[in-house]
Amino acid sequence: MAALTMNPKAEMVERFLDFAARGDKEKVTSMISNSSFLINQSGEKGWTALMLAARNGHFEVVKTLLAKGCDTSPVNKSEQTAYDIARFWGHKHIATLLCRGQDGDPHRVLPDMHSDGENLYFNHEFLDRLSERRTDSTWLAAKQRAPDTVFLLFYSLNPLVTSEPLKEDGRGDCSYQLSRLRRPSVEPLLGHPNTTLIFLGVEKPRTCAPNTAMDDGEDDGLTAWFALSTEEDPTELVKFPDPQCAFLQAPMPGLLKLSDNEAGVVAQARAVLAWHSRYSFCPTCGSGTRVDDGGHKRTCLREGCRSLRGIHNTCYPRVDPVAIMLVIHPEGNQCLLGRKKVFPAGMFSCLAGFIEPGETVEEGVRREVWEESGVRVGPVRYVTSQPWPMPSSLMIGCHAVALTTAINVDENEIEEARWFTRQQVIDATVKAKHAVFSLPPRQAIAHYLIKHWIGMQANL
Numbered sequence: 517m518a519a520l521t522m523n524p525k526a527e528m529v530e531r532f533l534d535f536a537a538r539g540d541k542e543k544v545t546s547m548i549s550n551s552s553f554l555i556n557q558s559g560e561k562g563w564t565a566l567m568l569a570a571r572n573g574h575f576e577v578v579k580t581l582l583a584k585g586c587d588t589s590p591v592n593k594s595e596q597t598a599y600d601i602a603r604f605w606g607h608k609h610i611a612t613l614l615c616r617g618q619d620g621d622p623h624r625v626l627p628d629m630h631s632d633g634e635n636l637y638f639n640h641e642f643l644d645r646l647s648e649r650r651t652d653s654t655w656l657a658a659k660q661r662a663p664d665t666v667f668l669l670f671y672s673l674n675p676l677v678t679s680e681p682l683k684e685d686g687r688g689d690c691s692y693q694l695s696r697l698r699r700p701s702v703e704p705l706l707g708h709p710n711t712t713l714i715f716l717g718v719e720k721p722r723t724c725a726p727n728t729a730m731d732d733g734e735d736d737g738l739t740a741w742f743a744l745s746t747e748e749d750p751t752e753l754v755k756f757p758d759p760q761c762a763f764l765q766a767p768m769p770g771l772l773k774l775s776d777n778e779a780g781v782v783a784q785a786r787a788v789l790a791w792h793s794r795y796s797f798c799p800t801c802g803s804g805t806r807v808d809d810g811g812h813k814r815t816c817l818r819e820g821c822r823s824l825r826g827i828h829n830t831c832y833p834r835v836d837p838v839a840i841m842l843v844i845h846p847e848g849n850q851c852l853l854g855r856k857k858v859f860p861a862g863m864f865s866c867l868a869g870f871i872e873p874g875e876t877v878e879e880g881v882r883r884e885v886w887e888e889s890g891v892r893v894g895p896v897r898y899v900t901s902q903p904w905p906m907p908s909s910l911m912i913g914c915h916a917v918a919l920t921t922a923i924n925v926d927e928n929e930i931e932e933a934r935w936f937t938r939q940q941v942i943d944a945t946v947k948a949k950h951a952v953f954s955l956p957p958r959q960a961i962a963h964y965l966i967k968h969w970i971g972m973q974a975n976l
């Protein structure tokens with residue numbers, strides 16, 4: 517067979533990668549000392565030296581590469597980082613080393629808890645909520661008059677959007693942008709009896725100390741965001757900034773097509789607005805209520821109402837905790853997924869259910885899995901969480917280990933539940949066309965829990 521001809525540089529990269537793959541620490545060290553460019557080079561299928569050393573369990577080589585400043589973020593053609601690869605192949609000590617990051621990285625204190633779930637859709641805290649300002653009515657009123665203040669408009673809980681993607685931070689699949697209205701456009705709606713106004717926060721980073729008092733007319737440089745909501749069609753009252761603007765027709769799938777930053781804002785706004793639309797009257801006595809704290813509290817108007825004494829959580833926006841879990845087979849090589857009738861054809865997802873009063877997350881996971889699939893679950897481990905504003909759930913994502921494997925579905929809720937092998941799950945993530953099932957969309961925490969189990973970079 518004719519030898520492949522390679523240029524000297526490519527040949528050097530190949531040799532370097534080979535030493536890393538074989539765990540030859542001395543050769544790796546001396547090659548980097550002579551040619552520092554080698555450290556982040558990749559070869560076949562995008563594999564770097566760090567990935568190869570992580571794949572083959574060469575702890576000392578990984579340590580050396582990290583000490584020399586190797587970049588841990590590149591991904592190979594299967595979208596795995598070196599950390600994902602170390603987890604996938606069961607080299608826990610290397611995964612711990614890789615997720616520890618720099619000395620200042622707080623993950624090093626809780627290495628086993630490391631997950632990149634903070635990057636999940638709806639999880640971006642783009643605004644600083646500045647909750648200490650919610651009771652400062654003078655400051656809030658000044659912000660409502662400020663020319664750069666942003667107003668988001670919702671009609672029946674659906675935001676006003678333009679169909680142009682936001683370039684600054686969007687992924688490829690974001691196709692809507694929230695319409696950021698200014699005071700003159702929304703003037704006729706402000707103070708209207710059927711509208712609700714909530715203060716969402718100010719754009720980060722803070723440019724001045726949080727408690728700096730603002731005299732009349734003095735600007736603190738913070739750009740405030742408000743959400744304005746109405747249950748009546750506001751088209752006649754509002755001046756739309758451009759003819760492309762329209763309210764989303766339904767929350768799904770439109771709410772999953774925003775940029776990550778705007779999705780985070782909607783997660784907050786929609787849940788609080790949904791609470792206002794459902795709790796207009798005092799849940800304790802049925803009287804009318806007043807909106808306080810920049811829209812984050814409702815106070816009963818009837819003197820002597822029990823809700824005015826002590827702290828009543830009915831006066832504050834509600835959040836419903838939901839446990840969502842990837843159940844793993846006792847042998848560790850399969851996972852349990854189910855499908856509801858309303859899912860698109862072929863799609864299977866994690867089981868999930870509302871946590872009941874007096875229940876821990878772990879008990880909620882065990883009960884819901886038993887009810888929906890007839891499988892008994894033992895150990896449960898928290899992975900990450902996600903606000904899900906349909907209308908106000910907090911998804912608490914867990915991995916759980918099954919104790920039994922026979923499936924008996926609750927047909928009222930689940931159409932089918934099945935064990936899928938690790939390979940079938942990998943096929944669904946990388947070879948979607950030939951896979952036996954399809955995954956939920958990347959914006960859902962279920963997608964994250966599944967990819968996290970197989971050790972893949974969950975957000976790619």
Ligand SMILES: NC(=O)c1ccc[n+]([C@@H]2O[C@H](COP(=O)([O-])OP(=O)(O)OC[C@H]3O[C@@H](n4cnc5c(N)ncnc54)[C@H](O)[C@@H]3O)[C@@H](O)[C@H]2O)c1
Nearest residue numbers: 836838840868869870884904906909911956960961962963
């Ligand atoms: N982000 C994701 O990946 C993802 C995946 C699955 C489910 N979810 C969300 O999780 C939520 C719960 O999942 P589920 O429907 O399987 O729950 P579930 O299995 O507990 O069943 C739902 C039923 O529980 C009852 N229920 C109990 N407490 C409730 C409450 N506080 N609010 C509403 N109904 C309550 C109702 O009868 C409802 O029909 C759903 O709203 C769904 O949108 C999100």
Ligand SMILES: [Mg+2]
Nearest residue numbers: 867868869929
């Ligand atoms: Mg359920």
Ligand SMILES: [Mg+2]
Nearest residue numbers: 868869884888
């Ligand atoms: Mg259920």
Ligand SMILES: [Mg+2]
Nearest residue numbers: 869870871884
């Ligand atoms: Mg339930």
Ligand SMILES: [Zn+2]
Nearest residue numbers: 798801816821
């Ligand atoms: Zn009351």
